[in-house]
Amino acid sequence: MRIVAIVLMSLLSVQPVVAQSPRAYPVGEIPADSRVGELQTLNGYFPFKAVADKADWSQRQADIKRRILISQGLWPEPTKTQLNAVVHKRIEFEDYTVEAVYFESIPGHFVTGSLYRPKGKSGPFPAILCPHGHWNDARFYDAGVDAAEKLIATGAERFVNAGRNHIQARCVQLARMGCIAFFYDMTGNCDSIQIGHRPDKSDHLDTAENWGFFATQAELRLENMMGLQTWNSVRSIDFLLEQPDVDSNRIGVTGASGGGTQAMIIAAIDDRVTAAMPCVMVSTAMQGGCTCENAPLMRIDQGNVDIAAAIAPRPLGLTAADDWTRELETKGYPDLQNLYAILGHKNRLTAVFQTHFPHNYNHVNRVVMYGFFNRHFNLGFKEPILERDFDLLSKEQLTVWNEQHPGPSGTDIGDSHEIELLKLATADSDERLADLIPSNGNELSEYQNVVGKAWQTILGRRFDAVGDVKFTDTKQVSLDGIQLTVGRLNHLDAGEQIPAAILKGSNVDQKGVVVWITDSGKSGLLSGDGVIDSVGEALKSGYTVVTADLSGQGEFLKNGEPLESQRMWYQRRGQAGWERFSGYTYGYNHSLFAKRTHDILTLIKHARSVAGKQDVELIGEGRTAGPLVLAARSQAGDTVTKTTVDLKGFRFEDLTKQDAPMFVPGAVKYLDVDGLLSVCAPYNVSASGISDAPVASKVYAAAGASEMLKVSGE
Secondary structure, three states, X not given: OXXXXXXXXXXXXXXXXOOOOOOOOOOOOOOOOHHHOOOOOOOOOOOOOOOOOHHHHHHHHHHHHHHHHHHOOOOOXXXXXXXXXXXXXXEEOOOEEEEXXXXXXXXXXEEEEEEEEEOOOOOOEEEEEOOOOOXXXXXXXXOOHHHHHHHHHOOOOOOHHHHHOHHHHHHHHHHHOOOEEEEEOOOOXXXXXXXXXXXXXXXXXXXOOOXXXXXXXXXXXXXXXXXXXXXXXXXXXXXXXXXXXXXXXXXXXXXXXXXXXXXXXXXXXXXXXXXXXXXXXXXXXXXXXXXXHOOOOOOOOOOHHHHHHOOOOOOEEEEEOOOOOOOOOOOOHHHHHHHHHHOOOHHHEEEEEXXXXXXXXXXXXXXXXXXXXXXXXXXXXXXXXXXXXXXXXXXXXXXXXXXXXOOOOHXXXXXXXXXXXXXXXXXXXXXXXXXXXXXXHHHHHHHHHHHXXXXXXXXXXXXXXXXXXXXXXXXXXXXXXXXEXXXXXXXOOOOXXXXXXXXXXXXXXXXXXXXXXXXXXXXXXXXXXXXXHHHHHHHHOOEEEEEEOOOOOHHHOOOOOOOOOOOOOOOOOOOOOHHHOOHHHHOOOOOHHHHHHHHHHHHHHHHHHHHOOOEEEEEEEOOXXXXXXXXXXXXXXXXXXXXXXXXXXXXXXXXXXXXXXXXXXXXXXXXXHHHHXXXXXXXXXXXXXXXXXXXXXXXXXXXXXXXXXXXEOO
C-alpha cells in the first residue's frame, strides 16, 4: 500500500502549511482529564463491581483471578518442585498434637510452621491454613499476661493464654474439633529467616544483573514479595494434600489482618480451597499497607471486596472491627449478599460486625469462625463452639530449627539467597513461556490465552471496551490545500480528554484514515512552518491524518518539557526501601504506557467514525511511539488494516528506573517488545528498528499469517 512507502520516506523535510503548533486549549490550560488528578492509593475507595447474572459473574471471576495471578508473577503457574517436607519434634497433648514443619516451596527456600493435628480421632480430616498477619513473630507471639487480662475484661477473650496468642488458640481449637491446622510463617517472621519481611534498604540490589525484590528488573518480571508469599500458600496446600489423613474436599483458610489478605488471595486463585474466612481485612476502604499485600496491576478495576468475592459460590466468612472494615456492613457486604443470591447460595455467606472491638481476631470472632467451618465441613458440633484453655507453647518449643535440623545460614540467607531465588524464578518463567511459543495452530490458543491475556491485563483496555468518544473542534485552519482541525477528544465513560488534530487534503477524495503517533505528540508531525514530508505526501494521496497529544505529552505539560518520570506514590515518607515499592503506585494505577495506549485506542475509535467503510491504519515512529502503537494494535482487533512502526531499537529490558515514562510492570516477563509484537498476530504489521523477532515470527507462522509480519533491523 502506498502509505507504507510514504512512512519510510525521510521525516526531515517539510510541506509549508501551518505557522505554529496547534493548540486545543488556551496557553496555561491543560485537558480536563480524570487522569491528571490525584493517583489512586491503597487508602482510596474500592466499591464492588456488580454483575447481573451467573454468566457475568463467571467472566468477572475469571478476570479477577487472572489479574491476581499475573500481578503475583504466577501466570503461567511456576514449576512445582519437590517439597522435601520434614515433619518432626512432636508435642503431645490430651486431644491434639503439634509438630514442627519445614519444606521447600522453591528449591532452597523454606516454608516453616507448626502442624496441629487431632488426637484420638480417625481421619480423613479437614485441613485449614492459618496465615497470621502482622502480629510480630506471630507463631512465637506473646502479648503478655497484663494485655491478655485486659482483653478478658473487655469480653474479647475468655482465657489468658488465648489472649497472649490468639493464633495458637485457634489452631488448638480447630484441632480439637477434628481439623488439621497449619500455622505457617510469613516471609521474614519466626523461623522464616532467609529474607527479611520489609527491607529498609534495597537500592544496592537494583541492578541489571543479580537483582533482588524491589529492583527494576524484578518489577519488569513481576517478581515481588507478595507473589512469593502467595506461592508459599499454594505450596502449603500441596503440603497438606500430601498428608494421608487430609480430606482433599475440605480445605479451608482463615487469617486476620495481613493473614486475611493471604486468606482471600489464596481462596481466589486456588480452587482447592473449599471455604475461606478472611477477617478484619475485606472492605471498600484501606486495602493493605505492606509490600506482602501489594503488587503491580493487582487492584486496578478491583478491590478487596471483589477479591474476596472471587471464591463465590464457595463459602465465605467475614468479620469487621473498629478499623478500616468498620463500614463493611453497609459498603461491600450488601454487594456480596446480592452476589450469593444471584448464584443461588445465600446460606454460604457469613459475616459479623463487632465494630466495638479494635482490630482483632478475638474469641468473639473466632467463635463465629468455628461455627462457619463446623457447618460447611459438616463437623457435627452444637453451636456456639466455645474454646477451652490450652497450654501456650514457647519459641523454644515451636521452632523448627535445632541441632538435628539446622536452619539456613551462609549464602542461604540474606542478599545472596534473594538474588539466587530470583534467578531461579526468572529462569523458570523464561522456560515456561518458551514452552508456550507455538509451532502450529493447535498450540496457538494456549499461547494467546497466557501471553495474550497477560498483555491485555497489563494494558487494561481493548478497543471493544472503549465506549463512546466525542470530538469537539476548537480551531480550524485551511491553508495551501490542507485543512487542519484542532479539538478535544473525549472518552466519555472514562472521563478522559486529549488534545487531537485532524489533517485533511482539501481537494482530494478521502482514501482512508491514518492514526499517526509521534514521540512528542501532535507537534511531531510539524516542522517549522509546515508538516513533515511523509505527512504531506499522505495528505496529497487522499489519507486523512489523525494525531494527538497523548497523556503526558504536548498540552498536558505545563512547562512544555518532556516527562522524565511517571508520578509515583510512596508509603509513609518513602525513605525506607520497602516504602518506595512500585506496587504502591502500579498496583492501583495504570502505567503511563497503558494510559497512552488507551489514548491511541480512543483515537482509533474516532478515526473509525471518520473513515466510515474505509481503512484505518496505524503509524508510530520512535522509541516511545513505536512500542505504544504496537500495544494499541494488539488490542484493536480487526478495526485497523495496517500498522507500521519504527521502534528505534527500544527494549523494555534496557530500562533502569521504575518511574521511567516507558516502564511497564511485567513487560519483560511477557517477552518484551517481541512478545508485544507477537500478540498482534494475525494482523498486518511492518516493524523496523527491531533486529530480530523470533517469537513473533513463530506466532505469526502458527497463525498461518507469516506474510502479514515484516521485520527489519533498519
